[in-house]
Amino acid sequence: MRDTATCGVGAVMTFLGIDLGTGSVKAAVVTDEGRVLAEAQRGYRVESPQPGWAQSDPSAWLDAVRSATTDVLKTEQPIAVGFSGQMHGVVVVDENLVPLRPAILWADARSMLQVQSMSQQFSADQLSQLGSPAVPGFAATSVAWLYANEPDVMARARYVLQPKDWLRAALGGAIATDPSDATGTLLCDVVTETWSPAALAWAGLSAQLLPEIRSSNAPAGLINLGREIPAVVGAADTACALAGLGLRPGDGFIAVGTGAQVVSVLAQPDLDASLVTHTFATAGDIGAGWFRVGAVQNAGLSLTTALSWFGSDVAEATAALNDGIQSSDPIYVPYVAGERTPFMDADLRGSWHGIGLSTDRAAMLRSILEGVAQAIALAVTAVTNTGAVLPDVVPLVGGGTHDRVFRQLLADATGCALGVVDVPNAAVVGAAILAAGQVRAANRAEASSVVTPAHTAMQLLAERRETMTQLVRDQQLTSGRSSKSGAGESK
Template identity: 50%
Template sequence: MLRLPTTAIRLCIYAILPRVTGVRVALGVDLGTGSVKVALVDEAGETLRSASQAYDLSSPHPGWAEADPMEWLHATTAAAGQVLDNGEGAGAMRVGFSGQMHGVVLCDESLDPVRPAITWADSRAGNEAADMQSALGPEVLARLGSPAVSGFAATSLRWIRVHEPEALVRARYALQPKDWLRARLGGMVATEPSDASGTLLANVDDGSWNDDAITWSGVDRDVLPPIIGSSDAAGEIHLAGKTFECVTGASDTAAAITGLGLSIGDGFTAVGSGSQTVSLVPRPTGGISHGTHLFATAGAPGSGWYRIGAVQNAGIALRQALTWLDATAEQANAALDQGVHPSDPLFVPYVAGERTPFVDPGLRGAWLGLGLDTSREAMLRSVVEGVAHAVALGIDAVLGAGAPLPDPLPLIGGGSVDARFRQLIADASGRRLAPRDQPDAAVVGAAFLALGVTAPPASGADDVIEPQNSAHELLAARQQRLVEYVQQSHEQ
């Protein structure tokens, strides 16, 4: 009888793989918005073992989206312990990091947070964003790669300067989430081009800090870490009772690009807490257009870039609406079995403001067209439809900014695994989609950065989802109604 190896035996196998077969392994740590994933990955990109730990966002006031960095630390330690079995068989692996972009952790000299982290989903700094847009102007913002929006480090720091100046007095560093985690585990205080480019404090073309933006934010330059390469050595960290060498890492999207093996001309749409449509571009040009952003890829400063439509409201809106309706995601997707009806209410998914394409932190969600005859099933169906429209509008924004997207368009992310939802995205966007079963792209990319390898080019799609003409026509009309509602709200 064939028996699978026990955990201890598997870990021993992982430890001796480099010596016996020449296969190297690394540990990837992906610090997401709602959970952290730790994975043991080999140089072929196979996830040998992984574990996740969840944590919560808090919203003590409308529009706020904060997190306790110490919960990130505890969750990472717990997940790593599951993967490494308290460090047994860990070998001489290196560790790479990826993480949620834009947020900021203010911490003291000992790397203890002086206040909760402000995350990318936070919309409190709308006034600060408007002031930054006006004060710095289009030329400086084009160098920063983004319109001035709430939830980025620059606008969050300016808000703190105005409303909580004592926090800045106590702070020694202002760090991106994954950079704080790496440093708190014992690594260097540093960042790298992909995360720096998402702060609105750095020049996206050459990966240097921008003095105009720093001055506007009201912080001292020395609270910002040095910018080094994504695969550069970043000291040693301590996890699961072991000491590991680590590299700087990359933002989640840049790490996913690395994990997917993409190059100039490639792109994808990812659906998770938010949705990102990405196009890799040859030069840092194009300015700010259609609410999209230009960010740096993983690597050395000034070595690569991508255009992105960053939609805040995908899974985060779905989860909130399901809470209101006391429903599950499966129940919502099952409601799609009958297709979207013309009489269904229209769900406006912007419960946390929005970046692409509307650039309005004050946007809020709504249901349009509710009546006495509206069923719970129709409301559930409308929630999933509204998220699909948000994803589709992100795709349109990237194309409208002049960045090419492949046909079919790869679709990745843990939020896009249901076949009914995938079809709905194809119908809402009118684009052919090629689902890729790579929900771990970011954590694999983090491990690749630690290994110093790149993924092989992606093979052609086996499964292509074609948009259905009749469904697309109905959804296009409903999507236009959603856009008109948002534009009217934006003008008020």
């Protein structure tokens, strides 16, 4: 086979990116300019043996990676490989890197007692130093749950690893992690980007079980994918997406998929003591950069769930949205799975309000789309209220942004001009860019079109968003739970 990476006049150097997502893995061979030459995707199951649990069999990840990379390596021979991966989860392994139990994922909610304990024992300032409020599904709270409920597993543990770090090591690479994944564990000081003795002591975790934190570009040995390929450590999926999009401090994006993210790239590790957002390190060297995230769980997840109750689909809902949101439409509170930004409340639940005899099916379907857009708008407000900035035209990415009518609703709800960017493989491209020794694409991804908010619609949606926010606060008050600050409109 001809080696396109190393031989021939005008030969192109290529790099392999592997993005280990929650439900599937993507593999892509990419040029050093970020152009995708070959790509493949394979899925695997997320298991929920008990309500609120989310876990996966790491061996299924390994099988999927080998299958996907076999496809892309048929015609390409990249000179190095970089890794991107889902954040926050934990893979507990023995000295041979064999998982001792299924990996606990970011979406897991089994550790609520540990969340309460951590919230009580750490002040807001201490938690902000760890980058996040105490929430389930992060490594610290999941590990504390394991020590309390599966002590035999932890007694046999040799390493506690992040998903992409286990994958790389299982393929023959080095045992290590990078700043972006380390700062997403609640075990790491986001300013110094070193493991936090206080957080480790609370979780009962020895530092000897954790990997060394290295640069995302650091060499990480050779991995075996039918042939040996030099690897770099890689980075967390959102950090890789920032790299793939070529974003720098002052930039940011809104991503809409199953969940949604509002991301602002920071020049300094400015902490959020309000604890309504997350602060993580960017890809690259230790201390190279940071980003703020407003994390929304109820985007596509809430949309598809609510539409299923009506036997409907996105096409019917967006057709109903063609008439625009009406002041008489019911208000849909979209939090069917709890919520992170800005409420940080795993016990929140969804509801409809304002249903009357004149409410029809179209109004109900419109309200579902509106509820999702309003949840994202609240995350935008929460992020900017911390002092983080978004660009004048905010890149809009993700599979949930393809419909023109919904993009307009999102612009009207957030008050942001949105630049539609078609980079479906930003994270896997970012992983390949890290393998090339870079920390980001040389050029920012360009928008194919810009959606500007309409003033009249903005006013109506702002009024309805304040009503929705008050409904959430009333729910929390009735249930005896306090609400986080940061949910209101910016002043």
